Amino acid sequence: MKHIFILILLCFLIGKQANAQGEVKLSDIKTPVSPGFVIADVTPSSIEKPSTPKGVVASLLSIKNGGSLEVSPYWIIKSKSRESLLYDTFIKRKFFFAKTLSFSISTFKSDTGSYLSVGARFRPISIFSNGQIAQITAKQGEIVAELSQLPANINLQKLERLTQELDDLDKQPLLSAEIAGALLGYSTNKSYEGLKTSRMGFWANICFIPPKTNLEVILLARYLKNRETANFTKEANLFDFGTSIGFEKDKFSFHTEFVYRKDNFLQKDYHRIAAVLNYKLNDQIYFVGSIGKNFTNVNNIIALLGINFGLSKDQLKLQ
Amino acid sequence: MPIELKISQQSNQTQRVNPENDVFLSIAIGNAQIGGSYVEDSEGNLIVKGAITNFNLGRGSALVGQRIKIFTNVLDKNPNNNDVIVFHRFSNIKQSYKYEDTAPEKGVVSIQVEYLFTL
Numbered sequence: 001m002k003h004i005f006i007l008i009l010l011c012f013l014i015g016k017q018a019n020a021q022g023e024v025k026l027s028d029i030k031t032p033v034s035p036g037f038v039i040a041d042v043t044p045s046s047i048e049k050p051s052t053p054k055g056v057v058a059s060l061l062s063i064k065n066g067g068s069l070e071v072s073p074y075w076i077i078k079s080k081s082r083e084s085l086l087y088d089t090f091i092k093r094k095f096f097f098a099k100t101l102s103f104s105i106s107t108f109k110s111d112t113g114s115y116l117s118v119g120a121r122f123r124p125i126s127i128f129s130n131g132q133i134a135q136i137t138a139k140q141g142e143i144v145a146e147l148s149q150l151p152a153n154i155n156l157q158k159l160e161r162l163t164q165e166l167d168d169l170d171k172q173p174l175l176s177a178e179i180a181g182a183l184l185g186y187s188t189n190k191s192y193e194g195l196k197t198s199r200m201g202f203w204a205n206i207c208f209i210p211p212k213t214n215l216e217v218i219l220l221a222r223y224l225k226n227r228e229t230a231n232f233t234k235e236a237n238l239f240d241f242g243t244s245i246g247f248e249k250d251k252f253s254f255h256t257e258f259v260y261r262k263d264n265f266l267q268k269d270y271h272r273i274a275a276v277l278n279y280k281l282n283d284q285i286y287f288v289g290s291i292g293k294n295f296t297n298v299n300n301i302i303a304l305l306g307i308n309f310g311l312s313k314d315q316l317k318l319q
Numbered sequence: 320m321p322i323e324l325k326i327s328q329q330s331n332q333t334q335r336v337n338p339e340n341d342v343f344l345s346i347a348i349g350n351a352q353i354g355g356s357y358v359e360d361s362e363g364n365l366i367v368k369g370a371i372t373n374f375n376l377g378r379g380s381a382l383v384g385q386r387i388k389i390f391t392n393v394l395d396k397n398p399n400n401n402d403v404i405v406f407h408r409f410s411n412i413k414q415s416y417k418y419e420d421t422a423p424e425k426g427v428v429s430i431q432v433e434y435l436f437t438l
Contacts, residue, residue: 075399083349083404083417087396090351140353147392148355148368151429154392156321163322163394163425 034068035119035182036106039201039224045276045290047220047244047257050123050178050207066108066115074098091136091170094127104182112188116195119182127175129211139166177206199226203240218244220259237264242272251280261295270295274302281307323426327418330432335412338380338438342411346371346391349404352422354393361386379411382436391430395422403428 033048057070074082081098090099100123107116128136143162146154181202187194203222209215222240239262246255254277261270274292281287290304336342344367348354358366358374366387367374376382393403401421408415422428 072399075397082351082402084347084406085349085351086347087351087353143353143394144355144370146355147353147394147427148357148370149392150357150390151324151326151392151427154324154427156324156427159394159427160322163396166396 034070034104034106035121035180036068036104036117036184037108038180038203039117039119039182039184039199040106040108040115045244045255045257045274046240046259046272047218047242048205049216049218049246050126050176050205051121066106068104068106070102070104072100072102074101088137088140091128092133095125096123100124100126114187115184116187117182117184119180121178121180123176123178125175125177126173128170129174132169132172132174132211136166136169139169172209174211175206175208177204179204197227199224201225201238214248216244216246216248216255218246220244235265238262239264253278259295270297272302323423325420325423325426325428327420327428327430330418330430332416332432332434334409334414334434334436335438336379336382336409336436337411338378338383340379340411342376342379342382342409342436343373344371344376345373345406345408345410346389347406347408348391348393349406350400350402351397352393352403353396354391354403354405356392357390359388359390361388373410379436383438384436386433386435388431388433391418391432392427393422393430394427395425403430405430407432407434 033043033045033051037043038046038048056072056076102121104119104121105117106119107114109115139162143159143166146159146162179202182200183197184199185195186198187196201222201224203220206219208217220240220242222238222242224236224238224240226234226236226238228235240259242257242259244255244257246253248254254275256275257273259272261272263269272293272295274290274294276288276290278289279287285307288304288306290302292302294300294302344358346354346356355369356371357368358371360366366376376387389407391405391407393405395401395403401424403420403422405418406415407418416432418430418432420428420430
């Protein structure tokens with residue numbers, strides 16, 4: 001009853017705030033999935049799109065079960081490099097390290113114990129096509145022209161529209177890649193003393209978004225090493241290779257994914273196939289549903305339906 | 320609902336010039352934000368506006384005793400933080416001024432500075 005009350009209150013507060021703001025795309029409110037959640041297989045989707053770096057992001061797995069905090073040091077520490085970083089230099093740059101490097105810590109619970117994971121990721125490649133760069137530069141020029149006036153003469157409604165149009169352009173590089181890694185600890189007695197490393201892994205995602213389409217294609221390569229942990233993992237050396245094809249339009253996004261898994265320890269192979277649908281309810285809440293077959297041969301039906309609170313639009317920003 | 324506009328408190332600076340050389344002005348916006356500037360003389364006449372790089376304000380000798388006012392308006396385009404960092408650079412007697420503020424979330428902050436040119 002208490003949780004239902006909190007949920008209703010949260011929906012009411014968020015709904016009120018959302019009504020006072022402009023239209024937000026579904027991709028803008030979905031918080032980037034923390035590597036700590038990815039390694040634990042607690043996300044609806046097994047293949048995640050490379051994410052835009054953010055200063056500080058908090059995301060909830062659910063109100064009851066846990067969450068994560070992700071920090072990108074470059075964007076919260078003052079530096080000469082950041083002071084002199086021009087927008088167009090940032091957009092035209094193709095290779096990154098510090099500017100996209102982030103660290104995360106995640107905690108969550110299950111029926112049998114508690115989990116703590118630490119992770120890191122960075123996006124080494126983000127490439128816009130020449131046509132996209134030209135469009136971004138032109139839109140940036142329109143914004144600069146609107147800002148180059150006495151403050152009283154700036155048309156704020158026009159500026160808001162131009163900003164949204166630029167957001168649509170500069171968040172969808174033609175090609176991007178992300179490299180991530182995480183370490184997962186598991187405890188049956190909810191204490192740090194009892195925490196044991198149960199899984200570690202690293203992975204790379206490459207995302208291709210054909211210009212002027214709503215499609216995206218993602219390729220995944222991942223290595224996971226499990227240690228024997230009571231009630232959670234069995235010894236394993238897993239290599240995953242997968243692909244995901246997605247489509248996003250207005251309030252909906254839909255993608256299907258296929259992952260082939262080779263267990264080098266047990267000399268077995270598995271596969272996972274799933275379809276994930278997201279629907280934006282308002283600017284900060286979206287429904288997510290996932291259906292398909294998971295890796296294991298038993299208890300392998302994926303059927304998830306839930307609500308996600310996208311905190312990224314109003315992400316924590318350090319002043 | 321339109322985006323928010325914040326007016327920063329005006330600063331006043333004195334910029335020395337070499338009377339025998341031209342004075343060039345450049346304005347840079349850091350922290351991957353987007354901005355534009357409007358420069359006017361003491362009577363409110365427009366001198367230059369836009370993205371300003373090496374704009375020739377005139378001979379140093381002609382500028383001595385004159386004032387210009389620069390409005391640099393910066394949009395919070397950076398999703399990571401609201402920091403706004405603006406550099407006004409004069410090339411005649413090289414001097415760079417750095418102004419820092421924070422913009423409203425996805426809004427605009429207007430940084431206003433008046434410069435008096437002296438020998």
